[in-house]
Amino acid sequence: MSGTFDGQAPPVEVRDLTVAYGEAPPILEKINFRIRAGEIFGILGGSGSGKSSVLRNVIGLVRPRAGRVFIFGQDLWADDGGHLNDCRRCFGVMYQAGALFGSMNLLENVSMPMREFTDMSAEAIETAARLKLSLVGLSGYEYYMPARISGGMQKRAAIARALALDPGLIFLDEPSAGLDPITSAGLDQLIKTLAKNLGLAFGVVTHELGSVMNIVDRAILLDKEIKGIVAEGDPRELARRSEPPYVAAFFNRQSLEKAKGEGPAEGGSKRRPGRIE
Amino acid sequence: MKDGEGFNLKLEKGRGGLTVHLSGPLTVDVRRAAWEDFPASDGQGQSLLVNLSGLSALDLNGSAQLLSAGAKSGQAGFKVEYGQAPQDLTAIFELAREALERAAAEPPAPVGFFEELGRKIKETQKDLVVLITFAGELMAELLRGFRRPSQIRWNSVLSVAEIAGVNAAPIVSLVSFLVGLIIAFQSAMALSQFGMTIYVADMVGIAVIRELGPLIAAIVLAGRSGSAFSAELGAMKAAEEVDAITTMGLSPVRELALPRVLASILTTPLITMIACFAGVFGGGLVLTAMDFSLLIYWQRAINFVSPATFYICVGKSFLFGLVVAAIGCQRGLAAGDGPGAVGQATTSGVVSNIVAIAVLDSLLAVLFYVWNI
Incomplete structure (x- = not known):
């Protein structure tokens, strides 16, 4: 794949990352994980656990309070100059709502990074953009404006744009959010196909268990209580665990109380008044 | 011969037609100037064989550049054929070809003036x-x-x-x-x-x-x-x-x-x-x-x-x-x-x-x- 610094280094390596906003106390402290080449890696966690914040640190939108992020062996924050942008060109990102440019049609959206960063001819850029739209199943929609296509199609087009510079790594922020189960399953299949056929590594931020079980090879689960990673591994294996309770609760869609064995008996309720779990 | 980031294109004229030998990495980094010698005019039904065996790397944008140049040659009257790519690169080239064939089968519908x-x-x-x-x-x-x-x-x-x-x-x-x-x-x-x-x-x-x-x-x-x-x-x-x-x-x-x-x-x-x-x-x-x-x-x-x-x-x-x-x-x-x-x-x-x-x-x-x- 093009745009990678070092073929031997893992696509992502995060060392002792502390995630925080401003002067506020950190959301996550000293977390470590690694995304291997060709794997679909899940960054999981409940609402407010900091998974999107981790993504913003890893893709270079927010400078970590502490720790280092390596993309294909290169320290993302090694200097404040153009190095960061060089690193950013090694990966593609699909944002939660697609983030397609509303004033451009799909072909222009996908072509834009190629026009900016390559010396390919105009015909080759158009061919490459059509190719990528075809790969995500959007042949025939090249001249559609983003507002005219469905949410699922917008996410597919966003993946095509993330593929524009042939990165070896793609990040997906909540790919299933706002999609119906059929569209979501189609998108999962597309991610699996791209990972298999192009050998891409994917970093997927999600809390959709259906998607996780369907596509993710390995995952970390973030917990805001311990401000770190509570479990790491194959999500299907993690789902069989009963300890720690947070892991069991997350993968089995239970309340934390029930996972701790403090849950209400059938027909009864132990929930304290005014407290919503 | 053109050189673009290690990529080489060599044109050879034979009896039966032309052969283009490609070698090195054919990736997104290849510059447009590298394709100047790719035949794009006066095909007159000649065959044009693109030899891919010397490629050391290939990605989707490299494939798109090659297929775009090939399409241009086809329009100029050449009968374009692609040779076998090295084993580890065949899959990606075939993937790109199939995707483009699908795109050609479903031509985009540009929005007309009256529409x-x-x-x-x-x-x-x-x-x-x-x-x-x-x-x-x-x-x-x-x-x-x-x-x-x-x-x-x-x-x-x-x-x-x-x-x-x-x-x-x-x-x-x-x-x-x-x-x-x-x-x-x-x-x-x-x-x-x-x-x-x-x-x-x-x-x-x-x-x-x-x-x-x-x-x-x-x-x-x-x-x-x-x-x-x-x-x-x-x-x-x-x-x-x-x-x-x-x-x-x-x-x-x-x-x-x-x-x-x-x-x-x-x-x-x-x-x-x-x-x-x-x-x-x-x-x-x-x-x-x-x-x-x-x-x-x-x-x-x-x-x-x-x-x-x-x-x-x-x-x-x-x-x-x-x-x-x-x-x-x-x-x-x-x-x-x-x-x-x-x-x-x-x-x-x-x-x-x-x-x-x-x-x-x-x-x-x-x-x-x-x-x-």
Whole structure:
């Protein structure tokens, strides 16, 4: 794949990352994980656990309070100059709502990074953009404006744009959010196909268990209580665990109380008044 | 031979046709100049074999460059054939070829001129229906409000009146003052040649009170308050707050638009009066600088303004206040979904408001002329 610094280094390596906003106390402290080449890696966690914040640190939108992020062996924050942008060109990102440019049609959206960063001819850029739209199943929609296509199609087009510079790594922020189960399953299949056929590594931020079980090879689960990673591994294996309770609760869609064995008996309720779990 | 980041292209002429040997990494980094020797003219049915066996790396953009060059050669009359790529690169090349074949099988449908025109006409028609519906609903709510004033949310009206109306007074005064000053200065330059400088007072009085005061107040309010209404209601629409009001069985026009429109109707005449005063005062400053008494200027300016002119000024300001708020609110409530919709609604609100004010003022000028007022 093009745009990678070092073929031997893992696509992502995060060392002792502390995630925080401003002067506020950190959301996550000293977390470590690694995304291997060709794997679909899940960054999981409940609402407010900091998974999107981790993504913003890893893709270079927010400078970590502490720790280092390596993309294909290169320290993302090694200097404040153009190095960061060089690193950013090694990966593609699909944002939660697609983030397609509303004033451009799909072909222009996908072509834009190629026009900016390559010396390919105009015909080759158009061919490459059509190719990528075809790969995500959007042949025939090249001249559609983003507002005219469905949410699922917008996410597919966003993946095509993330593929524009042939990165070896793609990040997906909540790919299933706002999609119906059929569209979501189609998108999962597309991610699996791209990972298999192009050998891409994917970093997927999600809390959709259906998607996780369907596509993710390995995952970390973030917990805001311990401000770190509570479990790491194959999500299907993690789902069989009963300890720690947070892991069991997350993968089995239970309340934390029930996972701790403090849950209400059938027909009864132990929930304290005014407290919503 | 071309060299682009280690990529090489070598053209070989044989009896049966041409052969292009590609070697090195064919990736996104290959520059367009590397393809200059790729045959692209006078094919005349010759065969063109592309030998891929020397490639060391291949990605989708590299494949796209090759297939694009091959397609160009095909159009120039060559029979293009691709040789076998190294084993580890075959899959990606075949993937790219298949994707492009699928794309060719489903050609894109560019939006034609007439389709676009039709869509625009339909959108305009829909827009017009929405606008008329809103105007009707607003009038009904206004009448209902006059019949039962206790049902109007006066707290909201006063709050909007302060933010959108009273707070606009300084900027309206400044603009009007400067316009009055400029008019007086320019006309004094001309009239002083005939010894008629004092008539500047009559001119500024009638121009500012009859036309410019209401106009300046309306345009500044359109840019300041009308746009704020569009943005506020557009953001509420995007956040589904308007839907929430509707599903509660309430009317968004009554709850959201009516307080803003009433506040605007009530404050615009006052703002307009301030604008007129500031404009006339601006003219007075010029004449004072020319050694005329401010008191004489003021008397002439005010005496020249008939009661009818004053009523026209007040009437216009009521109308402009209604139009500015109504259009601002309507654009906000008609905003689409998504983050860009608020910006579009705001722009649309300001543009529509300024056009509406200009058209309305012109129509009124013609009507008053015909009625000899």
